Amino acid sequence: MVGAGIVGAAIARELAAAGVSVTVLDRSASAGGTSAAGEGNLLVSDKGPGAELSLALRSLTLWRSILPEISDGFPSIEYEAKGGLVVATTPAGASALHAFADTQRAAGVSASAVNGLDYEPDLNPAHTAAVFYPQDAQVQPAIATEALLAAARRRGAVVRQGVEVLGPVHSGERLTGVLTSEGEFRADHVVVAAGPWSGETARRLGVDLPVRPRRGTILVTTRMRRRIHHKVYDADYVGAVGSNDAALQTSSVVESTAAGTVLIGSSRERRGFDERIEARVLSAVAAKALVLFPFLTDVAVMRAYGGFRPFVPDHLPVIGPDPRRPGLWHATGHEGAGIVLSTATGELLTDLLLNRPPHVDAAAFAVDRPTLLPHLQPARG
Numbered sequence: 158m159v160g161a162g163i164v165g166a167a168i169a170r171e172l173a174a175a176g177v178s179v180t181v182l183d184r185s186a187s188a189g190g191t192s193a194a195g196e197g198n199l200l201v202s203d204k205g206p207g208a209e210l211s212l213a214l215r216s217l218t219l220w221r222s223i224l225p226e227i228s229d230g231f232p233s234i235e236y237e238a239k240g241g242l243v244v245a246t247t248p249a250g251a252s253a254l255h256a257f258a259d260t261q262r263a264a265g266v267s268a269s270a271v272n273g274l275d276y277e278p279d280l281n282p283a284h285t286a287a288v289f290y291p292q293d294a295q296v297q298p299a300i301a302t303e304a305l306l307a308a309a310r311r312r313g314a315v316v317r318q319g320v321e322v323l324g325p326v327h328s329g330e331r332l333t334g335v336l337t338s339e340g341e342f343r344a345d346h347v348v349v350a351a352g353p354w355s356g357e358t359a360r361r362l363g364v365d366l367p368v369r370p371r372r373g374t375i376l377v378t379t380r381m382r383r384r385i386h387h388k389v390y391d392a393d394y395v396g397a398v399g400s401n402d403a404a405l406q407t408s409s410v411v412e413s414t415a416a417g418t419v420l421i422g423s424s425r426e427r428r429g430f431d432e433r434i435e436a437r438v439l440s441a442v443a444a445k446a447l448v449l450f451p452f453l454t455d456v457a458v459m460r461a462y463g464g465f466r467p468f469v470p471d472h473l474p475v476i477g478p479d480p481r482r483p484g485l486w487h488a489t490g491h492e493g494a495g496i497v498l499s500t501a502t503g504e505l506l507t508d509l510l511l512n513r514p515p516h517v518d519a520a521a522f523a524v525d526r527p528t529l530l531p532h533l534q535p536a537r538g
Contacts, residue, residue, distance in 0.1 A: 158348045159322050159335065159358055161187035163298060164488050164495050165350035166305035167503035173312035175507055180342060181306070181314060182335070184321035188302035191352040191464050191495060196375060196412065196420050197298040198388070199497040202241040202290035205257065206264035208521030209473055209494065212501045214265060215516055217292055219500035227304040234301040235415045241293030241388040242276050244284045246448055251286030254392040258288045267291050279384050279452050286392075293388055295412065298496050305499075325362045332362060332484035346510060348486040353430075353465040355489035364481050366524075367532040368489050370465035372431065374424045374438050376446075379457045380417035388412040389449060407438070409445035411453075419456070421446045423493075427468065434461050466492040471528035476502055477509050479524050481536035486510070487524060 158165050158172075161183035172179045183189070199220060204210040224236055243258075245251040258268040273280045273287030280287075306316055317339070326334035326341055334343035349366075351358045356368035390410040410422040424438050439461055447453055469475060469490035479485040488506050491498050501517065508515040520526065525533065 158182065158350060160350035160352060160355070161302075161306065161316060161318065162190055162192040162350065162352050162495070163188070163302040163305065163499045164352070164491060164502055165348075166302045166309065167499035168348060168350055168488055168506050169309035169314045169316075169503075170305045170312070171503035171507040172510070173309045173314040175511060177507075177510075179309065179314040180344070181309070181316045182320045182322065182337060182342065183316075183318050184338075186318055187306055187316060188299040190354070191466060192302045193299040193464070195298050195373075195464060195493065195496060196410070196422060197235075197296045197301070197496055198493070199294040199296060200241060200388070200494070201261075201266050201292050202243055202268070204261075204494075206260050208518055209498075210261070210264055210266070211517050212474070212505070212522075213494065213497050215504070216497050216499070216501035217294070219504060220294070220296075220497075223308075223500065227301070227308050231304045231307055232300055234304050235297040236294065237415070238294040239387050239412075241290040241390070242271075242273060243288045243290065243390060243392055244273055244280065244449060245286040245392045246281070246284050248285055250392045254286050254288055276387060277385065277389060279450055280389070281449055281451055284449070289387075295388060296496065297415070301496070322358055322361060330483060332482050335362070346484055346486055348488055348506065350488040352489060352495065353467040355467060355487065359487070362482065362485060363537045364479055364485065365534045366475065366487060366489070367470055367529070368475070369427060369468045370430050371468040371492060372424070372426045372428055372463060372465055373422065373493065374434060374442060374461060374463040376421040376439060376442060376458050377460050377462070378419040378421070378453070379459045381419065381456060383413050383417070384452065385411055385413045385419060385450065391445065391449060407441040407445055409442075409449050411446050411449055418459075419453070421453070425466075430465060432463065434463055467495070468492050469529065470532055473526075473528070474498060474502065474522050475524055475529070476505050476522040477519060477524060481533070
C-alpha cells in the first residue's frame with residue numbers, strides 16, 4: 158500500500174481485517190498530506206444521483222458501524238452527526254436548490270426544505286431557500302486517519318513512514334513490488350492511494366493516471382461561543398465541486414468545530430503543487446462567508462491553511478486494478494470527498510481483490526471506464 162492518508166488507512170484496515178498481510182508506505186508522515194488539510198466532511202448533500210452518491214451513502218453506514226472499534230483506546234475522532242444546511246441567496250439559486258434536492262430524495266438522501274433561521278438563528282435573514290440534510294456529519298480527519306491506521310496495526314498491518322517509492326519491481330509484465338528509498342518491498346499486489354500525488358507515483362510504476370492536484374484554502378477563526386450549529390454552505394458549492402475550470406472558484410462553507418473555532422471555506426483552483434496562501438483567495442472566501450453569516454464581520458481569523466485534493470477529469474474516484482499493469486491497483490481521485498468515501502473505498506477495493514461481491518457498482522470506478530479511457534496511455538516498460 159502506497160499512501161498513509163485516510164483512504165490508504167481505510168483500505169489497510171479492511172484488508173487486514175480480511176486476513177491480508179499489509180505494509181503501508183508513505184514518503185512523509187501518516188495523515189501528513191490531504192487528510193490533514195481538510196474540514197473532515199462526511200457529506201451526501203453535495204452529491205447528485207449516481208455512483209459517487211451510492212458510494213457516499215455506503216460510506217456513511219460504514220463510518221457509523223466502525224465508530225466503536227476505532228474509538229477504542231484512541232482519542233476521539235470528533236465524529237459529529239450535525240447535519241448540513243444548504244442555503245440559497247438568490248431566487249434562481251432557490252429554484253436550483255429545490256430541484257437538486259428533489260433528485261437526491263429519489264436516490265435515497267434525506268432532504269427537507271426548511272426555514273433556515275429555525276436551524277441557524279444567526280443566518281442572513283435575506284436568504285431565499287434552505288434545505289436540511291440530516292445525514293451529513295463530520296470527523297477530525299487527521300485523528301480519524303490515525304485511528305484507522307491503529308485499527309489496521311492491531312490486525313497485523315505494518316506502517317512505514319519516510320519511505321519513498323522510486324520505481325517498480327517486475328516479474329515479466331506483472332508488478333511484484335516497489336523499489337523505494339529503503340530498498341525493495343515485494344508484494345502480490347501494490348495499491349496506490351497517494352491522493353494528489355498518485356499520478357506521479359503511478360508514473361514511477363510505469364503507467365499514466367490523470368490525477369492532478371486541486372488547491373483549496375480554509376480560514377480558521379479564534380474560539381467563540383457556538384453560534385453555528387450545522388455544516389452550512391451556499392448552493393454554489395455543488396457547482397464548484399463539479400467544475401473542470403482550473404481558475405479560482407470560491408463558495409461558502411461554514412461550520413463550528415469541537416474546539417470552538419469556526420472553519421470557513423472553500424476554494425478550488427488547479428495550479429499544480431503551488432503551496433502559497435494568497436490574499437486574493439482569502440478575501441474571496443471570507444466575502445462569501447459574510448453573505449451567509451454577517452456576524453462574522455466582527456470575528457477574528459487566527460490562521461489559514463491549504464491543501465491539495467486529487468482531481469480527475471470525470472470527477473469520480475479511481476478504485477480497482479489497473480488492466481495495463483497486472484498487480485497494480487489504484488484508490489485515488491476522490492478530490493474533496495476522500496474523508497467520507499474512504500470507508501466504502503476500503504471495502505470496495507478489498508471486495509475486488511478478494512473476489513467478493515461488492516456492495517456498490519465497481520464498474521463506475523474502474524480505471525478503464527469510458528469517461529476516463531481517453532485520458533489513459535498504454536503501460537511503459
